[in-house]
Structure formats: structure tokens, C-alpha cells
Amino acid sequence: MTVKSDTKPSGLNKVIVFILTNKFVSLLIAVILSLVITSLIILATKTSPIKVFSIIISGAFGSSDQFAQVVQSWIPLVLTSVGLMFTFTAGLWNIGMEGQVEMGAIFAYAIIFLFTGSTSPGWVVITLSILSGVAGGIVWALLVCLLKIFGGVNEIFGGLGFNFIADAVLLFLVYGPWRPSGNATGSTPLLPMQYWMPTIAGTSLNLPALIIALVGIVFVAIILQGTYFGLKLKAVGKNSKAAFLLGTHTIRYMIMAFILCGIFAGLAGGLQVVGFNHVLRNNISGGYGYLGLMVGMLANYQPFIAIPIAFIFTALSKGSNGLVIDLKLDSNFPGVIQGLLVVFVLMMAG
Secondary structure, three states: OOOOOOOOOOHHHHHHHHHHHOHHHHHHHHHHHHHHHHHHHHHHOOOOHHHHHHHHHHHHHOOHHHHHHHHHHHHHHHHHHHHHHHHHHOOOOOOOHHHHHHHHHHHHHHHHHHHOOOOOOHHHHHHHHHHHHHHHHHHHHHHHHHHHHHHOOOHHHHHHHHHHHHHHHHHHHHHOOOOOOOOOOOEOOOOOHHHOOOOOOOOOOOHHHHHHHHHHHHHHHHHHHHOHHHHHHHHHHHOHHHHHHOOOOHHHHHHHHHHHHHHHHHHHHHHHHHHHHOOOEOOOOOOHHHHHHHHHHHOOOOHHHHHHHHHHHHHHHHHOHHHHHHHOOOOOHHHHHHHHHHHHHHHHHO
16 A cells, blocks of 8 residues: 655755755855854954954945945956856866956057057047957967867866966066066056046946946856857757767857857956056956856856856955955955855855
8 A cells, every 4th residue: 555645845945945046045145154154263363353344344335436446346357257157158167268368458458559649539449459358368268279179288278378378478568568668567658548448427437347247247148048059058068079969069169168258358358458457567367367267156157146256256355455454464364255155155056
């Protein structure tokens, strides 16, 4: 005799299932857990967690200008994060994003360098500069891709190699042909103001750059989640051999993934030059290529989830500048919080 069980999941089980399946709730819990553990670490140093977090919050959001700086750091980070989702989806690890951002910045500055002193309208030069940055990101991404496809070099090693080459090219330019006379600080001259992207009056917030980032996020979400191309890209990422046997041109999709990723890297690099820094300098990429890898993975390749994660990372980075001065804490302290956040997000995902 078979006895049918009509036992329903308990309320606790329903809550657990909801938490694990809701990405925003999982992220919130991961943030809370990371803050709790961070507080315990702070207490171990005989420092008040409340004071530490108040300094971070004040440093990130204490004034409109500080908030604008957080948003401006968020823009290139979120661009690299969502751009990497194309290669992630295709099963490719584009570690070379850092070099692609740098090459985008180099190409963007090259246009400004060529047009300086000309009578061309500033907005035309800015547009050409950003487009040139996009081209630089694409070229550097394609080199990694082609090396993988036709040279059999894993994209991780190829990307790292091209990162070093981009660093070398950047250092050569800022300390060589593009160095201001009598200046060896690793930075080109400040761009003429007509080549600066416009900001909101009274603030340093770059509205056009913010719009570009928001449009880019929506674009990635639509392509990956609502198009036939995105579906094919996922098939390539899940099992490239099976996708090929079913008629998918895997090489073509791999190339397209790197091109799209390069576009976003080039955008980030170009905006660093004409939108934020107004110079080409050493370490112009700001580590956004590497940090974008972490944000993209934490977001589980969901573009809209990357928005709050990238914002938290940039707020922590900008807001913690005062910890060194006020509390004598190590400048790497934000990395502790970010690392704990990564651990707990991965735990919630598992």
C-alpha cells in the first residue's frame, strides 16, 4: 500500500529558497555578513566600527562633490564589468581587459594630440576621441582573441601578456614623446578645456558619461537576455563543441564576444581621458579591468546586478581615503571589505 505524502515545505524552507533564488536579497545578506565580520576585525584593532563606517560614509557621500567622484569612478568600473559579460557568457576569460582599457585611453589621447591647435569644434574632437578609444579597445581585444583561435594561446595568458605590452607602451608615451617639457611625473599635459566633456553646473559630475554607462548596461542586458545572438553566445559558453555540431559558428561568436568586450573597455579608457582625468597618465586604467572581473562574477553575469555591486566597491574605495589620516588604518583596508563581500556572495550563490 502506497502512502502519499502531502507534506508541504515549511515556512523556514520557503524563506531559504526565496533568499537563494532572489539575487538582490542574496546580495543584501552578503553585504550584511561582510560588514559584521569586518566589524569584528575592526574591534580586534581596538577601533570603533561605527567610527570607521561613519568615516567611509562621510568620505563617499559627505558632499555633492564627493558623491560625484563616487559616480565618476563607478562609470568606468561598471562599463568594464558589463563588457566582460560578453566574454564570460562565451566561456572566455578576458583577463586582458586592463590592457584594453589602457589602449583605449592611448588611442583617445592620440586624437586629442593630433587635433590640439586645430580649429575643429571641441565636441567633434571629443566624439572622435571616444570613438578612437573604442577602436583601441577593439584592436587590443582582437589580438588576444586571434592569438587564442589561431595560435592556440589561452586567453588568460594572452591577455596578461598584452596587459604588460599596453603598460610598456603607455609608459613609453607619457615619459617619452607625450611628456611635457621639464616634467617627468608620468603624465601628459592637461587637455585644453574645449576637449573636456561637459559637467553639470556646480559639480564635477559628467552627465554624458553617466548616460553612456546607463545605455551600455541596458544594451548588454538586451543583447544577452533578449536576442538570438545572446542565446547562441550562451550555447558557445556552455559547450562550444556541441554548439558547433549543431551548426553554430563558434569562432565567429568568440570573435564577436571579444569585439563587444573591447568596445566597452575602449569606452572606459576614452572616458578616463576626455571625461575624468583630462590627461593620459601612468595607471590610467585605475585597475578597473581587474576589478571588473570580480564585479562581473559577483553579479552572476547579470548586468543590472552589477550596478549596485560596482557602486558599493567604488564607494568603499573613495570613502576610505580618510581612514589613513584619521584612524591610521592601512590604505588597503577597503580590500578587506571587498574580499569578504566576494566570499559571502560566492557562498550565497553556492
